Amino acid sequence: MKPVIAMPSDQLIEVNPRMPGDYPAYAPHDVKEAVMKAGGIPIIIPFPDDERTAAHWAKEMAPLYDGLLLPGGPDIDPRLFGQQPIKEIGMTYIAKDLFEIALIKETLAAGKPILGLCHGLQILNVALGGTVYQDIHTQNPDAYIQHTQATIGNFLTHTVDIKEGTVLHELMGSSQEINSRHHQAAWKVAPGLVVSATAPDGVIEGLESRDSDQIVAVQWHPENLFNKYPDQFTVFTNFIDRVNKAKKGS
Structure with missing residues (x-):
């Protein structure tokens, strides 16, 4: 049986006077397509509105x-x-954050692999x-690249340098051109994670587990690139390979 891949939902916060509280939950179309290919x-995992129930x-x-x-x-x-x-921060949704943090901890404890994309890395x-x-650009004076691209999401906008000895290096080599649409990024790296890729200005573009391949995460959006750039698809095929390997070992 094919592996089941959970994607936490996002939520459109829109006012509909005819249907108050009717906020569609969704996951990105291109991510779904990449997982299926x-x-x-892929299945969407909705988060509870009551943040106190996130762990449950x-x-x-x-x-x-x-x-995951x-x-x-x-x-x-x-x-x-x-x-x-x-003042420069954008919209946040703590109920979603707390649920994803709880999911991450449950997934890691169960020995299941994780792939993070953009917000997912963060x-x-x-x-x-x-x-x-x-x-x-407010908190890092050394960041000189425009990381929030103003062009179409499947266009390449800057390069990343990939570190030897990482999963990402095995998949993509020492350098890649990527798309980029984020204004947040990892700052202090968590214990147990290592940096696998950086932009030329030093902004972190990849993180993964220090002592295993359980976590692989990138700051860009390979889901918008995989149909045109085969190297970008390896992020997803590697993820499914890691999931299948974990299933066999369980």
Whole structure:
């Protein structure tokens, strides 16, 4: 049987006077397509509105899937890493953050693989004890690249350098051109994670587990690139391979 891949939902916060509280939950279309093409069965895992129940529902839902894919999403609530919000921060949704953190912990405890994309990389880092820049260009004076691209999402905008000895290096080699649409990024790296890729200005573009291949995460959006650039698809095929390997070992 193909592995089941869970994707935590995002949520459109829109006012509909005819249907108050009718906020669609969704996951990115291109991520779903990449998972299916790579050989997985994607399912959307909704988060509870009551943030106090995040840990409970994560424990209930974790047995339903074989691997966890954390896609892009809103900014991360800075209270989760001991900061107050600066004026440049965007929309946050702490109920989603807390649920994803709880899912991450349940998934890791169960020995199941994780793939993080953009927001997914950032929430992984926070869940494991790291921090993020609330806004790169406000808090990092050395960041000279425009990381929030103004062009179409499947266009390449800058390069990343990939470190030898990492899973990402095995998949993509020492350098890649990527797309880029984020204004937050990992800052202090969590214990147990290592940096696998950086932009030319030093901004972190990849993180993964220090002593295993359980976690692989990238700051860009390979789901928008995989149909045109085969190297980008390896992020998803590797994820499904890791999930299948973990299933066989369980």
